[in-house]
Amino acid sequence: MREFGGPEVLVAGEAPDPVAGPGQVVVEVEFANITFVETQYRATGAGPFPARPPLVPGNGVGGAVAAVGPGVDPALIGRRVVSGTGGSGGYAERVAVAADGLVAVPAGLAMDTAVALLADGRTALSLVRAAAPRPGDRVLVEAAAGGVGTLLVQLAGAAGATVVAAVGGPRKADVARGLGAAVVVDYRQPDWSERVREAVGGLDVVFDGVGGAIGRSAFELVERGGRMYSYGLAGGSWADVPDEAAAAREVTIRRGPPGNPARLLALTADALAEAEAGRLRPLIGQRFPLERAADAHRAIETRATVGKTLLTVHHP
Structure with a gap:
């Protein structure tokens, strides 16, 4: 995304592989979350995200930890997690995120379900x-x-x-x-x-x-x-x-939003636990491949969607 504007400003391309810095991990993304506020940000720059173009948009992902940075427990490699990205980087095959912002995905929960619950x-x-x-x-x-x-x-x-x-x-x-x-x-x-x-x-x-x-x-x-x-x-x-x-x-x-970062992490973990127990079921109404992120944004903006919209990135 090199500028603010219509869905057409979202263009697939190549970027260097992210590297995990101190306190970070790299997540191999299976699904990327999309929220309505991301479409507003893309259009006008309005919203809670601090980054400005050019950037890779996307504020939430789910997948397996592929690498860890200095000071991070190597045992995290291979763990299934969901995470916020801090406002950008999520519409990608890999993203570096803070290790202390990871939420473990319960063993019995599908990754797409977990990502659908990350923000919502x-x-x-x-x-x-x-x-x-x-x-x-x-x-x-x-x-x-x-x-x-x-x-x-x-x-x-x-x-x-x-x-x-x-x-x-x-x-x-x-x-x-x-x-x-x-x-x-x-x-x-x-x-x-x-x-x-x-x-x-x-x-x-x-x-x-x-x-x-x-x-x-x-x-x-x-x-x-x-x-x-x-x-x-x-x-x-x-x-x-x-x-x-x-x-x-x-x-x-x-x-306004539901609280500080620590409370958000706890609420996310609770939502995943409720879903694993069968008490909460997100409706994933539509999925788009990563390269069709513009079509996903267009569908949301035209009110053509129901439930959650996800970007499918990798198929493990």
């Missing part, structure tokens, strides 16, 4: 633990057919909540129903919030992965003492909810 699993677990939905709570999940949304539907349902899924289009509605959502609405329709009101009355919890006007409409459905957790900007901005409006109804609002 920790986000979903963090949100559900913070919101603590109770049996009978009415919980709205926006973008319920997306990577995080599909996990939130499962987790909220397992907690005994009545899950209301807001999605864009019939295909995504079918996905949400298949995951156990009790009520499904299409938030592309102008009366979607009225349909929620008719179905369940108000809401106790909102998981806002869209923001913007949809997030604001969702806030209006939250009953006194409810909770709203905003974690995504698919709509281009946080939901415009004035503090005084939230205070007037005693609605708790939280925005």
